[in-house]
Amino acid sequence: xxxxxxxxxxxxxxPEVIEAMQPFFTELWGNPSSMxxxxxxxxxxxxxxxxxxxxxxxxxxxEILFTSCGTESNNTAVRGATETAGFEVxxxxxxxxHPAVLEPCxxxxxxxxxxxxxxxxxxxxxxxxxxxxxxxxxxAVVSIMWANNETGVVFPIERIAEIVKQAGGVFHxxxxxxxxxxxxxxxxxxxxxxxMSGHKLHAPKGIGALYIRKGTKxxxxxxxxxxxxxxxxxxxxxxxxxxxxxxxELAKDALDDEMTRVTALRDRxxxxxxxxxxxxxxxxxxxHRLPNTSNISFQYIEGEAILYHLSxxxxxxxxxxxxxxxxxxxxxxxxxxxxxxxxxxxxIRFSLSRYNTEEQIDYVIxxxxxxxxxxxxxxxxxxx
Amino acid sequence: xxxxxxKVLDHFKNPRNVGEIEDPDGVGExxxxxxxxxxxxxxxxxxxxxxxxxxxxTFGCASAIASSSALTELIKGMxxxxxxxxxxxxxxxxxxxxxxxxMHCSVLGRxxxxxxxxxxxxxxxxxxxxxxxxxxxxxxxxxxxxxRVIRENDLSTVEEVTNYCKAGGGCGACIPDIEQILDxxxxxxxxxxxxxxxxxxxxxxxxHLIEExxxxxxxxxxxxxxxxxxxxxxxGNRVIISFRGMCAQCxxxxxxxxDVVETKLREFVADNLVVEEEKI
Numbered sequence: 001x002x003x004x005x006x007x008x009x010x011x012x013x014x015p016e017v018i019e020a021m022q023p024f025f026t027e028l029w030g031n032p033s034s035m036x037x038x039x040x041x042x043x044x045x046x047x048x049x050x051x052x053x054x055x056x057x058x059x060x061x062x063e064i065l066f067t068s069c070g071t072e073s074n075n076t077a078v079r080g081a082t083e084t085a086g087f088e089v090x091x092x093x094x095x096x097x098h099p100a101v102l103e104p105c106x107x108x109x110x111x112x113x114x115x116x117x118x119x120x121x122x123x124x125x126x127x128x129x130x131x132x133x134x135x136x137x138x139x140a141v142v143s144i145m146w147a148n149n150e151t152g153v154v155f156p157i158e159r160i161a162e163i164v165k166q167a168g169g170v171f172h173x174x175x176x177x178x179x180x181x182x183x184x185x186x187x188x189x190x191x192x193x194x195x196m197s198g199h200k201l202h203a204p205k206g207i208g209a210l211y212i213r214k215g216t217k218x219x220x221x222x223x224x225x226x227x228x229x230x231x232x233x234x235x236x237x238x239x240x241x242x243x244x245x246x247x248x249e250l251a252k253d254a255l256d257d258e259m260t261r262v263t264a265l266r267d268r269x270x271x272x273x274x275x276x277x278x279x280x281x282x283x284x285x286x287x288h289r290l291p292n293t294s295n296i297s298f299q300y301i302e303g304e305a306i307l308y309h310l311s312x313x314x315x316x317x318x319x320x321x322x323x324x325x326x327x328x329x330x331x332x333x334x335x336x337x338x339x340x341x342x343x344x345x346x347x348i349r350f351s352l353s354r355y356n357t358e359e360q361i362d363y364v365i366x367x368x369x370x371x372x373x374x375x376x377x378x379x380x381x382x383x384x
Numbered sequence: 385x386x387x388x389x390x391k392v393l394d395h396f397k398n399p400r401n402v403g404e405i406e407d408p409d410g411v412g413e414x415x416x417x418x419x420x421x422x423x424x425x426x427x428x429x430x431x432x433x434x435x436x437x438x439x440x441x442t443f444g445c446a447s448a449i450a451s452s453s454a455l456t457e458l459i460k461g462m463x464x465x466x467x468x469x470x471x472x473x474x475x476x477x478x479x480x481x482x483x484x485x486x487m488h489c490s491v492l493g494r495x496x497x498x499x500x501x502x503x504x505x506x507x508x509x510x511x512x513x514x515x516x517x518x519x520x521x522x523x524x525x526x527x528x529x530x531x532r533v534i535r536e537n538d539l540s541t542v543e544e545v546t547n548y549c550k551a552g553g554g555c556g557a558c559i560p561d562i563e564q565i566l567d568x569x570x571x572x573x574x575x576x577x578x579x580x581x582x583x584x585x586x587x588x589x590x591x592h593l594i595e596e597x598x599x600x601x602x603x604x605x606x607x608x609x610x611x612x613x614x615x616x617x618x619x620g621n622r623v624i625i626s627f628r629g630m631c632a633q634c635x636x637x638x639x640x641x642x643d644v645v646e647t648k649l650r651e652f653v654a655d656n657l658v659v660e661e662e663k664i
Binding site: 304305328345380 | 449546553
């Protein structure tokens with residue numbers, strides 16, 4: 001049986017999305033900026049897609065900027081806002097952000113901007129009071145993720161947004177993992193910018209979006225054309241934009257399913273594995289977590305070895321171990337939480353989607369324990 | 385996924401010689417949970433001094449398990465004189481090759497063998513002993529070890545050194561040092577490395593120098609990972625320290641960080657210092 005539980009890495013493209021995109025490769029291939037009917041008839045589909053994305057986020061269509069991916073959205077927001085604010089305004093982020101935020105911050109730090117990285121506690125949560133304290137020294141550009149890709153831990157974003165706005169700062173959130181999995185209403189939350197990615201919600205890779213609240217000033221990241229209201233140069237990727245619009249429409253309809261059935265499947269998986277595998281633990285705040293994500297450490301064994309055995313029985317997941325990344329250190333998220341090394345290298349992330357079934361979850365619960373047992377027999381840290 | 389050969393996958397999925405020999409003639413334990421792989425090798429000799437049995441237990445990825453399995457297969461039947469000539473390259477070749485970034489798994493096997501042979505011959509500890517100048521603080525890799533992988537594998541770049549022994553793969557602060565070692569080793573220079581300053585110090589001078597060394601050499605690397613260290617006391621040659629922050633929760637602190645701190649202090653202050661961790 002094939003069971004795909006790596007949906008925080010990427011998702012299968014929904015058949016409805018492929019269907020919606022098809023005509024834009026064959027018949028409707030014009031450039032939406034052109035002054036003829038080839039282009040003119042296409043432009044309106046781009047705007048319809050924009051409306052669908054906006055509807056999922058509780059935003060206005062003109063606040064949505066299409067990008068090539070989540071990384072571009074994050075780079076545009078973090079670099080654009082910081083460079084607009086100037087050298088005297090610091091940037092505040094966390095130690096557990098995705099590299100698409102951490103790397104631009106590191107780059108800005110090298111250029112002379114002040115970068116403050118907030119710590120997380122053992123459950124992966126930040127201390128909101130620490131943020132408020134940091135902001136008491138003056139306004140800042142703040143970039144804090146909505147939900148963590150590795151642990152699924154959800155930050156109190158509404159509260160954070162209010163604190164940042166009260167301090168007169170600019171607030172960006174990387175919501176790549178949250179969009180489509182949690183209810184989001186930007187009309188009620190004072191977030192200035194929000195990044196999302198298509199391929200995390202059943203659209204294809206190569207398309208993303210950045211929400212920019214009306215009145216937020218940022219410097220464009222890609223220079224070169226008048227597209228997207230002058231905020232991003234480059235001919236619109238029409239088929240993928242249409243695909244993203246359709247995916248957002250589907251995500252809106254599926255949100256209830258995500259919050260109930262998918263959560264129940266995740267909980268079933270967790271309960272089953274914890275019961276059958278001694279010396280295993282959940283990483284991250286169980287109360288405030290994405291409905292689809294479970295990060296479990298199997299102590300005394302290493303993640304890559306687990307993944308290879310899992311793959312042999314058809315199960316796809318991912319790991320925060322050093323070996324899987326090609327780097328030599330375990331995931332920065334797991335380390336920031338102070339997870340002991342006995343458990344960090346053996347952390348496995350299972351991330352579900354609405355396409356998973358109970359039968360698949362039971363198959364995984366059945367196949368993981370023998371793999372863990374087998375590898376522990378090899379481990380010098382387990383006494384027989 | 386990594387491009388593993390069929391032989392690597394076979395030795396990973398069906399590892400040979402798993403376990404521990406009771407009453408062994410030699411034991412070698414290398415790596416640690418912190419480093420992401422660890423190997424315990426035990427062997428037993430026959431009457432002719434050949435390795436009659438070799439067994440392993442490994443914590444690590446697919447190629448670490450396969451390399452350990454390969455090592456035990458390779459050395460069975462060898463005399464210790466033959467076994468000590470086994471290089472990491474032979475372990476990798478036995479498996480039909482390893483991905484470049486995984487070559488350190490073969491080095492881990494060779495190290496375990498070295499330690500086990502030393503343990504048999506001298507009765508010294510079955511664990512790796514940090515000798516000489518530590519270059520990579522993150523993984524506790526000495527100059528001598530880096531020179532050896534460069535020589536045995538004809539390495540020419542820092543990236544290769546990192547692939548083969550992990551040095552430079554953490555915070556990256558030692559990369560300039562590795563570049564220098566590469567230059568020197570490749571030019572086959574035989575000059576001895578700069579010796580630690582060995583002047584007679586008064587107690588006050590000693591404490592000052594220890595504080596300076598902690599501030600300059602040790603604290604920055606701990607702080608990178610959200611940790612810290614506090615100097616509690618200096619009593620004669622005993623330096624009492626306490627780890628803070630992330631370091632305090634790190635349960636490998638007692639056998640890697642303490643060793644690194646001690647080696648640094650011996651290098652820069654006096655070579656008879658003993659570091660002890662204050663128990664709270």
